[in-house]
Structures are given as C-alpha cells and as structure tokens.
Amino acid sequence: MSSTPEGFPVPPSSDAALQEVTVGRRVPHNAPVTLVDYDPRWPELFRREADRVRGALGEAALRVEHVGSTSVPGLCAKPVIDMLLVVADSADEPSYVPALEAAGYALRIREPDWFEHRLFKGPDTAVNLHVFRAGCAEAARMLRFRDRLRAHDADREAYARTKRDLARRVWRHVQHYADAKGPVITEIMRRADAVG
Secondary structure: OOEEEOEEOOOOOOOHHHHEEEOOOOOOOOOOOOOOOOOHHHHHHHHHHHHHHHHHHHHOOOOOEEHHHOOOOOOOOOOEEEEEEEOOOOOOHHHHHHHHHOOEEEEEEEEEEOOOOEEEOOOOOOOEEEEEOOOOOHHHHHHHHHHHHHOHHHHHHHHHHHHHHHHHHOOOHHHHHHHHHHHHHHHHHHHHHHHO
16 A cells, blocks of 8 residues: 555555445446535534434544535535544444444445545435544544645635646546545645644
C-alpha cells in the first residue's frame, strides 16, 4: 500500500483492490461526478442520522461528527452526507456492526490495511458513515481538514475549484476522483499544520 507525504496510507484504487475491500459487488461509475451547491439542509440531515447512530450504538459511539464537503458551509459537494463514527475498535465488528445493520445501515467497505476503516451506506438518506477506532490519525486528519475549510475562505475556494475541475472528467470509480484531490488536500493540510 502506498502512502501520502504525511505517511498516511492511501486506500486501494485498482479495480481488483477496490473489489477486494468492497462488501458485495462494486459497479464501476464510468461518469463525471455530480457536485451541487451547498444545501443548508445538510446539517439537519446529519443531525438526524447522528441521532440514529447514537440510538443504535449508545455508549459504543464514542464520537459522531459531520465531515466532508457537506459539513462546510458554502462548499459545493456530492449530495452525500459524510459522517465520522469513532468506536473503541473498528476491527471488532461484532461490537457495532449488528446494531448499525439493525438500524438500516449497510456495510459496504472493509479496509483492514487502511486504519481498519469501515464504511456504511445509510438506510434512507445518501450517507457515507466512516468508522475508525479511537485515536486513529485519519479520523483526526478528517476533522482538521473540515475545520480548516470552515475557517479559511482561500483554502475553501481553492478546494472548490479543484473539485469542480476534477468532477467534469469521467471517472471509472468515484474513489479515483477522491484520489485525484490528494495534492490540493495535502497542500491545505500543510498550511493547517504550519499554524498548529
């Protein structure tokens, strides 16, 4: 597995590697990525889903956060609510997967080599629920990136320009679009890390 300049591992992106971490069959996207303007309803959709997750997991949900572009006011985004769920040990699936599935979430991605990441799709709302273990560097990075974009107009605008430029291209998998944003994310994180 490759890594970013910060040393973070990069998720797999070849067809075979993506299928290996996918629960069920992965269907290629083979299209541009749809971005929409910021929707002020996104925070409420997040709150509703966060309540559902907390209701399903109780104290096992150590942290539930709104992340990704829909969590940044004014930023264009794919109309999918990204959520971060922190549990004690994301590799310990029996401790949280059955409860999430009973609440209607579907496990779609299992990445033991990438921070023991798990991804669920929502039951009735377009949701990507990312699950990491407590203390995970990637979870902390996601929150720092969100907070940087919320607080710095120039970084938010640079990220939006990059997203729009990339979204016009045809992508075999949406993961490839996400990978292509890596350089601008790395640059924004360097600025964020420089100020502490």
